[in-house]
Amino acid sequence: MQYNSPITPTWCPGCGNFVIHASLKGALTELGIPPHQVVMTFDIGCAGNGADKILGYNFKVLHGRAILPAIGVKYINPDLTVIALIGDGGMYWEGAAHWIAAAQRNEDIVVLVSNNQIYALTTGQTAPTTEHNYATKSYPYGTPFYPLNPVAVSIAAGATFVARGWTGDPAYLKELIKAAIKHKGFAIVDILQNCVTWNHLNTLEYYRERVYKLDEAGHDPTDKQAAYQRAEEKDKVPIGIFYHVQAPSIYEEYPLVKKKAGLEVKGRSVSKLLAEF
């Protein structure tokens, strides 16, 4: 497969990140996008450790900052497919300000969040998505607060494509990623990713008993109120597209972006401007 890297993955056997990469490669291949037309940015964490395990123009950034270069790339070369891969800790805590601003501004990137509800690479501390009372290394007597709701917050912030995937259903995840890539505007897929080493609560079995598919349940993804209600569900866990609308692309404000002016680096005349001084 054209996306396969010669580097052997360093994830634990059974880690959900294998599934995410397989689904992503499948999605890109089915959409007919060659690796040199793809920019993938990676965070720091187990999710981020995929940076050299899939081929593309890849950029491994800093913890919490993966989506920032992704945004920048798109301003310069909007023809490229730009995808950020990041963990729940990086996205929803360390980089939360960037998440909110990017969703608000409808930046035209795809964000795939490996949401394992734990800080995995740093060996098992509480994450923004860790369940209440779950004991971690940083809260050994139980996490004393409730998890953040990434789907609801993304919708509230202004994201125009908000979905939830699950590593227990790779084929479905692949379709969600394809839809996210095809979407013009900010697309986030919060992926329930099983971490076999540090999260013994939110396992594949745990979710197998709880998940159901939004499209099979007749959910209308253009209905924002319905999307919020689904996002707030506690006992059952919906997967699929919660919210999907077309909003004006940020580039309509930037004709220069459409023209790929960012790549036109050449000396200019300032004579006209000098008349102002």
Added chain:
Amino acid sequence: MPTVTIRIAGPAGYGAKSIGLLMQKALRDMGYHTFGYMGYPSLIRGGENFYQLTVSTKPINATFSKFEIFVPLTRDAYDTYKHLLARRSLVVFNAESVGLIPSRLGSKNIGINVFSMLKEKGLPTITQNVFFIGAVFTILGLDLSGVEKTLRKFFASKGEKVVSQNIQAFKLGAASVKDSLDDRFDLPKPRSKNRNLVISGNEAIALGFIKAGGTFYSAYPMTPSTNILHFLAKHGPDNGVIVRQASTEIEAIGVAAGASFAGARAMVGTSGGGLDLMGEFISMLGVTEVPLVIVDAQRVGPGTGLPTWTEQSDLNLAKNIGHGEFPRIVIAPGDPLEAYEMIQHALNLAEVWQVPVIFLSDKYLSESFFSVAYDKLNGVKIRVDRGKILRKVKGNFLRYKFDKLGVSYRTLPGTPGGLHVVNSDDHDEYGNSIESDPIRPLMQSKRLIKLKHIARSLPGLAIYGKKQAKRAVVAWGSMKWPAIYLAERLTEQTGKPWAAVHFAYMYPLDYSRIAKRLSRFSEIYLIENNSTAQLKADLEKMGLKVVKTFLKFDGEPFFIDEIKLG
């Protein structure tokens, strides 16, 4: 040198800056050389803003600690700054808002009932500003024939009504003092027929960015760098610059890093606190070798410090910011002409060496308006050099291929065959992450070797003054002209020639080359606009003896007359 210095002051919102700048442009149009310096508190309303203008028939690139002509727009403005009146001075004011001003020895007061006069002619009170320009110019006995043209141009965008009101107010102001000619001030007829630009450091940086083909600018507003954002936001669309206001400084630099990686010529701008926030990304630029120019318009720190006042206190920060060890370049221009030229050079250096370049301005340089000869600025010719970009790939591509000079080819995303990982983890030649590995020391050395070559290739320092001078005043960045003027005064006073030595290329320094150039100076004075003399350690490492250090850190720059010579 015959000069006159004028200060206009008033609460924020009264337009002291805009009258000052307009007055400066009118004087420039008459053929004078001018320098405009302003101060303002970090408030939208209230507090006393001032614009101080020094006018001369010869080039002038700094101002004085006192002023001869004072236009206080309110009583508070008068009370705040009256202690800075020169011995021989003139106060022109609106008697209806300022009230009576006590007479002082050597000072002449001209109070005018401005509001009544404007009202009588049906002119809005805001035109008082231009009224004062008419009054001051008449008292100085200047030729007013060209001023109408200047006013027309200045107000053109506000519509014909505003233009004609201001012209009327100007004439009214002139007529109101026609019998008050004051010949105590030495301002001969201007001789310069050359076209001069009135331009600030920030404008010069923005212009240079456009000139050098910059295509992406992002910033979070922070005084005194914000005018770069304003200028580029306004002129970007017509000049091919994509401008993006960021939600934080971290976002600004992170997005710019992506833009640069994708093939843009990118720059970010901020002030010290924002630079701090960018530190982690600057370190990442170091390991990933993604080019970027970072402008830091310094202001008074630590903390929020004095947010609208000047200081040169981020030199050590710029030289050291970011964890780990990596090459970077630090440049601190001395005036807008240098800012215009050096920002273009900085953009080339960033791409040629694939390193972060930190460009240090400060409030004083960024927001002071200098006269710059049009021909000089327009004559700056720097070819755009993007360094090693591979547009077509044959065979295996290695992004971080080992290289004698430390610089490898990069490919832009979208180029077939050029795949790689730009990697914040340390990495092999392709860009794949490594752990502790024999490659690590090689890769680290590959990056660091650049420093040696950069130091050799940078222009070094500039020396102003007589070749035989054995004494020098040393300065860096925006203290260039205060140092030159100090050297001139020392020469006059001591009868021995003094030179001024100016550092603009701050890091890396080629110690042996610089030490050789400076070896003729047996006596060195150092002036810096900070409290710890951040350049001194470098000078001492080069074996130079600094006999006197003048430091200023009250938020204002060194003035021409300030340093008292014993």
